[in-house]
Amino acid sequence: xxxxxxxxxxxxxxxxxxxxxxxxxxxxxxxxxxxxxxxxxxxxxxxxxxxxxxxxxxxxxxxxxxxxxxxxxxxxxxxxxxxxxxxxxxxxxxxxxxxxxxxxxxxxxxxxxxxxxxxxxxxxxxxxxxxxxxxxxxxxxxxxxxxxxxxxxxxxxxxxxxxxxxxxxxxxxxxxxxxxxxxxxxxxxx
Amino acid sequence: xxxxxxxxxxxxxxxxxxxxxxxxxxxxxxxxxxxxxxxxxxxxxxxxxxxxxxxxxxxxxxxxxxxxxxxxxxxxxxxxxxxxxxxxxxxxxxxxxxxxxxxxxxxxxxxxxxxxxxxxxxxxxxxxxxxxxxxxxxxxxxxxxxxxxxxxxxxxxxxxxxxxxxxxxxxxxxxxxxxxxxxxxxxxxxxxxxxxxxxxxxxxxxxxxxxxxxxxxxxxxxxxxxxxxxxxxxxxxxxxxxxxxxxxxxxxxxxxxxxxxxxxxxxxxxxxxxxxxxxxxxxxxxxxx
Ligand code: SF4
Ligand code: SF4
Numbered sequence: 001x002x003x004x005x006x007x008x009x010x011x012x013x014x015x016x017x018x019x020x021x022x023x024x025x026x027x028x029x030x031x032x033x034x035x036x037x038x039x040x041x042x043x044x045x046x047x048x049x050x051x052x053x054x055x056x057x058x059x060x061x062x063x064x065x066x067x068x069x070x071x072x073x074x075x076x077x078x079x080x081x082x083x084x085x086x087x088x089x090x091x092x093x094x095x096x097x098x099x100x101x102x103x104x105x106x107x108x109x110x111x112x113x114x115x116x117x118x119x120x121x122x123x124x125x126x127x128x129x130x131x132x133x134x135x136x137x138x139x140x141x142x143x144x145x146x147x148x149x150x151x152x153x154x155x156x157x158x159x160x161x162x163x164x165x166x167x168x169x170x171x172x173x174x175x176x177x178x179x180x181x182x183x184x185x186x187x188x189x190x
Numbered sequence: 191x192x193x194x195x196x197x198x199x200x201x202x203x204x205x206x207x208x209x210x211x212x213x214x215x216x217x218x219x220x221x222x223x224x225x226x227x228x229x230x231x232x233x234x235x236x237x238x239x240x241x242x243x244x245x246x247x248x249x250x251x252x253x254x255x256x257x258x259x260x261x262x263x264x265x266x267x268x269x270x271x272x273x274x275x276x277x278x279x280x281x282x283x284x285x286x287x288x289x290x291x292x293x294x295x296x297x298x299x300x301x302x303x304x305x306x307x308x309x310x311x312x313x314x315x316x317x318x319x320x321x322x323x324x325x326x327x328x329x330x331x332x333x334x335x336x337x338x339x340x341x342x343x344x345x346x347x348x349x350x351x352x353x354x355x356x357x358x359x360x361x362x363x364x365x366x367x368x369x370x371x372x373x374x375x376x377x378x379x380x381x382x383x384x385x386x387x388x389x390x391x392x393x394x395x396x397x398x399x400x401x402x403x404x405x406x407x408x409x410x411x412x413x414x415x416x417x418x419x420x421x422x423x424x425x426x427x428x429x430x431x432x433x434x435x436x437x438x439x440x441x442x443x444x445x446x447x448x449x450x451x452x453x454x455x456x457x458x459x460x461x462x463x464x465x466x467x468x469x470x471x472x473x474x475x476x477x478x479x
Contacts, residue, residue: 023242042380042396046389074389077235078380079344083354090345096238103240113388118236125231125248131199144388168202171228172251175295179247182294186243 009061016063024097030087031055037081037091047071048110051081051091054098067102071095073111104187116144126180129170191315194256194263195223196305198270198417199231205267205417207461211446212266212308214460218324218453219316223264226255232270235384243290249277250291254299266308266446268341268416269383274305275348307342308415308445310351313359318366326454328368331476334448335409336360336371337400339419340380354378363445364413367452374407376400383418394430397423401430401438411472412442420444424466441469451478 021027031052038050048070049057057066066072075095082090102109109115120139124132140146170176201209216223229252237245253274256263265271281288281301292298306314312321338357346354355378361371382396400423404412414420423442431437443462450460457463457479463470473479 042382043385043392045395046392074385074392076380076382076384077238078340079354080340080378080380082345082347083343088347090347092345097242099239100241111388114239114385117388118240121234121236122240122244125233125237129228129230130202131231131234133199133203140388170230172230175251176230176248178296179244179251179294182247182290183241183244186290187241 004062006060011061013061013063017058017061020058020063020094020097020101023101024090024094026090026094026097028055028058028089028094031059031085031089032087034086036084036086037089040080040084041075042078042080043074043076044071047074051075051095054095055089055091066098067105067107068110070110072098072102073109073114113144113146116140119143124167126177127173128167129173129176130168132167135167191220192222192224192261193306193311193315194259194261194303195225196229196232196252196256196263196265196270196274197225198229198265198267200267200417200421204421205444207464208266208417208420208444208446210459210461211444211450211455214455215446215449215453219320221316224259224261226252226263229255232265232267232273234269234273238273238276243287245273246277246280246287247291247294249274250281250299251295251297253277253301253303253305254295254297257299257303258297260303262303263305264308264311265305266415267418268307268339269418271305271307272341272349278304279348307349307351309338309342309360309363312363312445312449318362321363321449322366325367325452327452327478329448329452329476329478330368332369332448332478333408333410334364334369334371335374335404335407335412336364336377337404337412337414337419337423337442338378339414339416340378342415343378360413360415360445364448367448369448372404372407372409374403374409376403381419381422383422390426390429393422393426394433397426397430398434398436401427401440402436404440405438409440411440413445413448414442415445417444421466427467439467441465441467441472 035052038052044050072095077092124135233245233248343352343354343357352359364371382393385392447460
């Protein structure tokens with residue numbers, strides 16, 4: 001991380017921080033940095049920052065760094081942190097919000113595979129109404145370049161009749177498509 | 191008793207056996223599972239990680255169909271259950287959100303119903319007494335690590351169910367079946383299911399932590415109430431063993447499968463033969479097959 005002048009960073013980030021707080025309903029000022037969240041987080045060992053550090057960076061205005069961090073993409077939403085936080089900060093929802101905002105603002109995503117996986121998953125839901133596993137695997141593998149991802153376990157799944165090569169098309173597809181449409185309208189309206 | 195039933199995508203595919211056993215035991219308990227017609231995917235983590243509105247809209251549609259029927263929803267997948275609760279809360283706390291949701295789904299969802307998970311359903315709504323009354327075969331000799339996983343009891347402000355660090359309800363059901371729920375500290379640790387495809391190495395570490403603790407605490411199998419936990423812990427077990435040079439070979443059951451075995455259903459009827467960790471020898475040894 002390059003050198004930063006603290007009070008300048010804080011001033012410059014004010015409006016962005018209030019947008020984050022408003023959308024996530026998390027008041028980052030409440031965190032007193034006890035580190036409980038970091039201690040129980042199952043993914044901090046593979047991440048660049050812990051959840052405590054993410055909050056500290058927000059408090060001090062280092063929002064660029066947060067938007068580029070791996071943590072916001074690696075958080076699996078297990079809820080350990082929020083269950084234990086003495087200040088009751090909803091960290092998983094904060095991470096969700098940070099991911100969404102960082103994408104909207106065009107930041108490069110630190111964990112591309114996670115992003116591609118999410119996007120491929122939602123594409124199958126948008127068109128069929130439900131998750132279409134085989135379609136997801138094809139989309140994910142071609143877009144991520146991991147052509148063999150899941151291939152170690154796929155044959156077993158087919159053998160046990162657990163995944164089908166065909167999608168399951170529900171009758172309410174139009175309603176589901178409308179939910180996606182509304183989502184895009186709301187994004188455009190901001 | 192009648193309840194709306196939301197299988198969710200995994201129960202139609204990778205978690206089929208959970209679906210079978212839920213339906214079988216419900217019938218035996220005299221409960222009507224009314225499957226939500228044309229239900230859609232809850233969006234799982236990809237939806238809530240990608241948009242603030244999308245997961246609420248997707249879940250509200252399913253909830254609305256159940257509400258029109260005057261029913262609460264039983265969601266056997268812990269992740270679906272969690273997403274549904276978040277949608278109920280969002281709609282009830284934000285009038286503007288409710289309007290937008292209803293415009294998108296073309297229905298009038300009022301937020302009067304809620305979702306329950308499988309353990310909550312069996313423990314609080316059906317009740318231990320009613321379950322005990324149907325038991326034909328005690329599961330004695332089975333040492334079970336009750337694995338609640340993360341989303342059944344967390345975040346506590348949302349689920350408001352059991353204790354997030356040391357929950358007891360699943361243990362009580364297992365005990366009622368005649369098995370022994372062991373005391374262990376990893377009941378609500380995460381198995382990492384959400385990163386299974388995009389970051390498999392994380393899963394291997396987390397599941398190794400879980401299995402090694404279960405073994406150290408004297409368990410010979412795990413029980414869950416979530417198709418994602420069950421799949422993840424069995425499907426990646428071989429890879430975990432290879433990575434950490436250990437041998438667990440530990441079956442992971444769904445709670446409805448254990449209930450079903452105690453009700454006298456065969457492993458085949460319950461779909462237990464569809465598991466990735468082969469359990470025929472295990473069930474024979476425990477005199478359950
Ligand atoms: S547990 Fe809560 S108060 Fe403590 S460091 Fe984490 S967010 Fe801050
Ligand atoms: S919810 Fe995210 S940040 Fe919190 S403990 Fe789990 S993985 Fe870590």
